[in-house]
Amino acid sequence: MLLKDSKILIGDDSILARRRLKDLLSDMGASHFIEAVNGAEAVEKYIAEQPDLVFLDIVMPVKDGICALKEIMRQNPEALAIIVSSVGTQQQIKAAIEAGAKDFLQKPLNRDQLKNILAARFDASIDNTLRE
Amino acid sequence: MFIQFFGSYLLSKGAVSAEQLIDAIEKESSAYVHPGALAMHAGMMSSEQIEDVRIAQTHNDKNFEELCVEKGYLTKEQVDELLASQYPRYLSLGQILVENGVFDESAFHELLASYIAENQIKEKHLPGENGETIHSMLEKYCAHIESPDKAYHLEYLNLFLNNLVRFIGDDFTLLRPVTDVSSYTAGKYASQHTTGIYDLTSVLDMSEDTAIAFAGRYVSEQFDEFDEIVQASIEDFLNLHNGLFHVNMSNSYSIELGLEPPAFGSDRMLNISGSTYIFPVLFPFGIVNILLQEPLSQTL
Missing domain, CATH: 1.20.120 (Four Helix Bundle (Hemerythrin (Met), subunit A))
Incomplete structure (x- = not known):
């Protein structure tokens, strides 16, 4: 799977956080984004759009990211989901991994961390931008 | 510092x-x-x-x-x-x-x-x-604060000042804290509730012009007016700071806290119930106020 062909769902209540993540992913070649402003909307959009990759914040209104992730994993146990949060406590990281997250990114985001995570998950031999 | x-x-x-x-x-x-x-x-x-x-x-x-x-x-x-x-x-x-x-x-x-x-x-x-x-x-600096949560407030402020230095700039000075707050009219503000052993509502408040300049520094962009990105910047900074504070409390003291999503408000009088402390920070572009509000039951 190429990052540039992937459908990516970003669930974060902050328009700024969504924009920052989209900018970083766009720089790496991604172009197909779906946005959700809370956990409930993220689950709805996951079911409707079946994205290839999901980024979820933890602290969100209506439904938090961990609850949303559990629902997404029930829908698709193979879902590729990454939690992106400023609350990177051991407890939250454990909860995220137990809920099915493949990785945990501590905010503020930095390009290298994101790139390393994606290079490990996507076929880096095809996606040149991830190898730079 | x-x-x-x-x-x-x-x-x-x-x-x-x-x-x-x-x-x-x-x-x-x-x-x-x-x-x-x-x-x-x-x-x-x-x-x-x-x-x-x-x-x-x-x-x-x-x-x-x-x-x-x-x-x-x-x-x-x-x-x-x-x-x-x-x-x-x-x-x-x-x-x-x-x-x-x-x-x-x-x-x-x-x-x-x-x-x-x-x-x-x-x-x-x-x-x-x-x-x-x-x-x-x-x-x-906090000598006039009398609160069972004073030690937490100091930890909170210490990290807040460090985060200002890291994400906004170090060209600021602390103005005298206000400890006898009975009413407060906020300008452009974000508030967020921390739950657990340290029950706190933190409010980041500033004028519209100050918010525009603050956001400009936070996202390294020039803003000419108050828009949704400026608003999101105020919320995002508070949320980021509170998240990092939770990480510190967990790593340093094994204290796990809960965090609710931030809320944004504009030009309104805040509901002051428990003890509230205002820490004004003076930047060249204006005054940024951080308010720490304790729940009513916490008041001495």
């Missing part, structure tokens, strides 16, 4: 006006050379290493020099050598105020001597001592 407290000290002694201080802070800030730039100039670090440390700084409550040593980019001796090539920043600030005619040399020396003595600032600090001194300066 000594420079921010020195500004606060000068204001409390009536030695400067806020305008005179801000003018001097802007001059000092533009002349200041970051230790990273000094290290690169001296051939001790590469730009990639400096960037690596700057990124690490956003995830750690440690200063630039400490992280350089921790990552093996600099030895302690090299850090000493770099720092010895610079005057302490509060000295530079005082010197600018003298040059600006705000006070004369002898008044400056008296103020400096009393500031150093009162805060037990040493010329050279042993590792860890710097943090202890800043903590005791914060304690003095």
Whole structure:
């Protein structure tokens, strides 16, 4: 799977956080984004759009990211989901991994961390931008 | 952080006006050379290493020099050598105020001597001592606060000031805290509730113009008007700071706290029930207020 062909769902209540993540992913070649402003909307959009990759914040209104992730994993146990949060406590990281997250990114985001995570998950031999 | 407290000290002694201080802070800030730039100039670090440390700084409550040593980019001796090539920043600030005619040399020396003595600032600090001194300066700054949560408030403020330095800029000074708050009209503000053993509502409030400038620094963009990105910047900064505070509390004290999503509000009177403390931070672009609101049951 190429990052540039992937459908990516970003669930974060902050328009700024969504924009920052989209900018970083766009720089790496991604172009197909779906946005959700809370956990409930993220689950709805996951079911409707079946994205290839999901980024979820933890602290969100209506439904938090961990609850949303559990629902997404029930829908698709193979879902590729990454939690992106400023609350990177051991407890939250454990909860995220137990809920099915493949990785945990501590905010503020930095390009290298994101790139390393994606290079490990996507076929880096095809996606040149991830190898730079 | 000594420079921010020195500004606060000068204001409390009536030695400067806020305008005179801000003018001097802007001059000092533009002349200041970051230790990273000094290290690169001296051939001790590469730009990639400096960037690596700057990124690490956003995830750690440690200063630039400490992280350089921790990552093996600099030895302690090299850090000493770099720092010895610079005057302490509060000295530079005082010197600018003298040059600006705000006070004369002898008044400056008296103020400096009393500031150093009162805060037990040493010329050279042993590792860890710097943090202890800043903590005791914060304690003095918060001397009028009486609360069972005072120790948490100090931890919170300490990290808040560090996050201001990291994400907004270090050209600020602390104004006197307001501890007897019975009513408060906010401008553009974000609030967020922390739950658990430290039950707190934190509010980040500022005027519209200040918010536009604050957001500009936070996202490194120029804004001309208050829009949704400016609003999101205020919320995002508070949420990021509170998240990092939770990480610190968990890592340092094994205290796990809950965090609710931030909320944004505009031009309204806040509901003050429990004890509320206001900590105003003066930047060249305006005053940023951080309010710590305890729940009603917490009030002494």
